[in-house]
Amino acid sequence: MRSRGGVIVTWLLILIASTAASIAVGDDYRNNFSLPNTDSERAFELLGATFPDLSGAETQIVFNARDGQLTDPEIRTSIETMLAEASELAHVSDIESPYDEQRRQAISDDGAIGFASVKFNQDLGDIETETVEPLIAVANEIDSDQLQVELQGTVIQFADAPPGPGDSTLIGVVAAAIILLISFGSVLAAGLPILTALLGLGTGSAFVVFGSRFIDTAEFSPQLTLMIGLGVGVDYALFILSRFREIYRAQGGNEAEGEAQAAIKELAIEQAMDRAGRAVVFAGITVIIALLGMFALGFEFLYGVAVAASLGVLFVLLTSLTVLPALLHFFGARVGRLGRRQRHQAAEGIERRGFWQRWIAVVERHAAIVALISGLLIIALAIPAFGIFLGSSDAGNQPTSKTYRQAYDLLAKGFGPGYNAPLLIAIQLPEVDDRFPADQLADALRETEGIASVERPRLSPGRSTATVTAYPTTSPQSEETTELVKFLRRDVIPSVEATTGATIYIGGATAGDIDFAKVVVEKLPVFIGIVVLLSALLLMVVFRSFVIPIQAAVMNLMSIGAAMGFVTLLFQEGTFGLIPPGPIEVFVPIMVFAIVFGLSMDYEVFLVSRIHEEWLHTGDHSEAIRRGLIGTGRVITAAAFVMVAVFGSFILGGERIIQLFGTALAVAVAIDALVIRVVLLPAVLELIGPATWAFPAWLDRLLPTLAVEPHEEVDEREPWGWRIRAFWATLLALLIAGGIVWIVLADEDEDDEKTVKVLAERGTVIAETSAPGSIVDPSQ
Numbered sequence: 001m002r003s004r005g006g007v008i009v010t011w012l013l014i015l016i017a018s019t020a021a022s023i024a025v026g027d028d029y030r031n032n033f034s035l036p037n038t039d040s041e042r043a044f045e046l047l048g049a050t051f052p053d054l055s056g057a058e059t060q061i062v063f064n065a066r067d068g069q070l071t072d073p074e075i076r077t078s079i080e081t082m083l084a085e086a087s088e089l090a091h092v093s094d095i096e097s098p099y100d101e102q103r104r105q106a107i108s109d110d111g112a113i114g115f116a117s118v119k120f121n122q123d124l125g126d127i128e129t130e131t132v133e134p135l136i137a138v139a140n141e142i143d144s145d146q147l148q149v150e151l152q153g154t155v156i157q158f159a160d161a162p163p164g165p166g167d168s169t170l171i172g173v174v175a176a177a178i179i180l181l182i183s184f185g186s187v188l189a190a191g192l193p194i195l196t197a198l199l200g201l202g203t204g205s206a207f208v209v210f211g212s213r214f215i216d217t218a219e220f221s222p223q224l225t226l227m228i229g230l231g232v233g234v235d236y237a238l239f240i241l242s243r244f245r246e247i248y249r250a251q252g253g254n255e256a257e258g259e260a261q262a263a264i265k266e267l268a269i270e271q272a273m274d275r276a277g278r279a280v281v282f283a284g285i286t287v288i289i290a291l292l293g294m295f296a297l298g299f300e301f302l303y304g305v306a307v308a309a310s311l312g313v314l315f316v317l318l319t320s321l322t323v324l325p326a327l328l329h330f331f332g333a334r335v336g337r338l339g340r341r342q343r344h345q346a347a348e349g350i351e352r353r354g355f356w357q358r359w360i361a362v363v364e365r366h367a368a369i370v371a372l373i374s375g376l377l378i379i380a381l382a383i384p385a386f387g388i389f390l391g392s393s394d395a396g397n398q399p400t401s402k403t404y405r406q407a408y409d410l411l412a413k414g415f416g417p418g419y420n421a422p423l424l425i426a427i428q429l430p431e432v433d434d435r436f437p438a439d440q441l442a443d444a445l446r447e448t449e450g451i452a453s454v455e456r457p458r459l460s461p462g463r464s465t466a467t468v469t470a471y472p473t474t475s476p477q478s479e480e481t482t483e484l485v486k487f488l489r490r491d492v493i494p495s496v497e498a499t500t501g502a503t504i505y506i507g508g509a510t511a512g513d514i515d516f517a518k519v520v521v522e523k524l525p526v527f528i529g530i531v532v533l534l535s536a537l538l539l540m541v542v543f544r545s546f547v548i549p550i551q552a553a554v555m556n557l558m559s560i561g562a563a564m565g566f567v568t569l570l571f572q573e574g575t576f577g578l579i580p581p582g583p584i585e586v587f588v589p590i591m592v593f594a595i596v597f598g599l600s601m602d603y604e605v606f607l608v609s610r611i612h613e614e615w616l617h618t619g620d621h622s623e624a625i626r627r628g629l630i631g632t633g634r635v636i637t638a639a640a641f642v643m644v645a646v647f648g649s650f651i652l653g654g655e656r657i658i659q660l661f662g663t664a665l666a667v668a669v670a671i672d673a674l675v676i677r678v679v680l681l682p683a684v685l686e687l688i689g690p691a692t693w694a695f696p697a698w699l700d701r702l703l704p705t706l707a708v709e710p711h712e713e714v715d716e717r718e719p720w721g722w723r724i725r726a727f728w729a730t731l732l733a734l735l736i737a738g739g740i741v742w743i744v745l746a747d748e749d750e751d752d753e754k755t756v757k758v759l760a761e762r763g764t765v766i767a768e769t770s771a772p773g774s775i776v777d778p779s780q
Helices: 004-025 040-048 072-088 130-138 154-160 167-184 186-213 221-250 256-299 301-337 340-348 355-363 365-386 403-415 437-447 479-498 509-545 547-574 587-618 621-653 656-693 697-704 721-746
Strands: 058-065 094-095 111-122 147-152 421-428 449-455 466-474 503-507
Touching: 004 040, 004 186, 004 301, 040 421, 040 466, 040 503, 040 509, 058 072, 058 130, 058 154, 058 403, 072 094, 072 111, 072 130, 072 147, 111 403, 130 147, 130 154, 130 509, 147 403, 147 503, 154 403, 167 186, 167 221, 167 547, 167 621, 186 221, 186 301, 221 301, 221 621, 256 301, 256 509, 301 587, 301 721, 355 365, 355 621, 355 656, 365 547, 421 437, 421 509, 437 449, 437 466, 437 479, 466 479, 479 503, 479 509, 479 547, 503 509, 509 547, 509 587, 547 587, 587 656, 621 656
Parallel strands: none
Antiparallel strands: 058 111, 058 147, 094 111, 421 466, 421 503, 449 466
16 A cells, blocks of 8 residues: 555545535434335325325323313313414414314313324424424423323324434443553554544444435434444454564564564555455455345334445444554554563563463363353353244333333323324225224224224225224233234124125234234344345355354354343343333344344454465364464454444433334344354354365355455366356355345235225325324214
8 A cells, every 4th residue: 555645545535525514404314214015005005095184293282180180171272272373383284182072081180181183294204393393382381280281192202312323322432442442551542443443433423324224224324334343444444453473573573673564564554454454354244134134024114224324333443454554553562562561571581371372272172061051051041032022122121211101101191001002994895985994893892802892884985995993901012912912803804894795904003013023033043044045155265164054054043033022121120120022122233133143243254264275274173273272362342342232321321212122233243243253253163173174176266265264376267167166156146146135026016806995096094003092083
């Protein structure tokens, strides 16, 4: 690299230009969510086409008379005045008062609790925080010692979300800096990985903004990109930097001076990039493969998330491979300098047997016992994951300080817990103006155990469609609610359809969450299989081994299983009493697998590549494991602690979903690095022996050469050899790409016979129907 300064300046210019351009262009993050070919999605489409007044987002203002009743003249005047003022706000299309006699009951039996429904003329994905904040301010004006006012709804939760990464990111950066300082013993050495990661992450974040203009990208994507990119970026730079220091010191860089020292420094940079740099490239590829594997699930709202996170990883990978070597050119001698204790030991000729030498000796002597104990520990942690219940935790699990949590509690107190989980049922009538199917369904629902109340059916303006809203006796996140929906779809609705000729779908946010969980359970094995297969093939090609890909796949899944088992105990079962029990968010297993599998492959590649390198040099399997773990054990554990610090910082955010996500990632990384990579993996490889590297010669000739370790000899294979390997590599790539495309498009077929009955002319899809008040007009 001839112009190191030019590399740094170029990256700074790219960062400045891309950031400025992203600010000028602006983002277009959208929480667009759909579940093709599901009951809830068909209900959304049918009602959106035939009930125009149901389009647009909705929220509720909940009132609680602390002293008296809502019908008291003073309280009623205050509420009605506030609602009149709110109706004049921008994008507010309609407000339904709790005192409207034409609507269903909106005041509790004791008269203390009631709610008003506020409708917007925008879909949920289009509403800006600036639209919601005036409504919150107007409502809070009448909050007093006599009247409590709270708001609920998804738009309220979005408005309450922090605008940026918040304090948790700063805490993660500071914690990572402290860990690196302890590990390296130098402020400069600790600062370079963070500086490199932040440079790549800043550029990547700007490109994520650009990407949001072309592909639907969820609003949480920037935070996810930041969390993943910061962790892997520091890790990648850390591995390269550690290898540089090792080579620099081994070549006598601290004893040399002048041009000799400069030559050693350049040699150390070159060799570190040629060895650790290769491992970083393959590690980054595996992370990107795992993230882009989310395309196989067929959920369009995850496509933008996958692309955003992959961009973050790609740019921190690029800065680790370009900016870090340039920085080492200027600061390498200071980074490679021995610490005070190390200089003293070197001067005195003291050689101490470090922890990793002692530990690998224990593993070699007791490999079977070490493997058995560590394996059983991980399996024991993973067992609770078999009882995981996927769902969406409701507002009842949010911090009690949040207004939407207090609104949820008030509605549950005044109307029952099921009032927060309305089932919005759409009915395609066999004939126009035929009320019989809707009445039959309403009667059947009233007789169903688990249904608290059912509203009167409502016909669409064209009188070709009807809707019925039913309220369960249990909360949205309850397993009983899930079983109720399954029972309705399996027994109640088919019976009504058979006797009336109608087509019926259960929709609403609660039913949508249930459908989401069902689809994830069905598609998750395919997603896992694709990612594991691609990663295993890559490892087989790189290391020329069958054992390593199988070992990596099994152990990576073990770490993920243990993490999911731990969060199942903590969050679902409420073990230890630290977290209110509730379901595991549906998307958490998807994201945790995609992220953790990629990160686990990082540690796998870093450790195994070093072992493989030593195996090629020595031919002694046990000695290769010993040298590999001694050479990488410290840096892997330091990198893991950095990851745990970054992910763990998100636990402090207070939001259940963020806590769940951060806990799962932190536990998975800790188990993978501290138990699997430095305990289970070396013990298992020691037991397997040299057979680890057995590989057929004919397959070795056919596969492309993608070695992590540099080869001293030049490949003198037959002239056609590269063409044969290129053919197989191309064929494999085409098969993989074709498989992913087929899986993604498999669910894009025409809807089944039931969906064909939906009216051809479709309007806006309903954005939100989760809260009470979605259907409020019982008129015919």
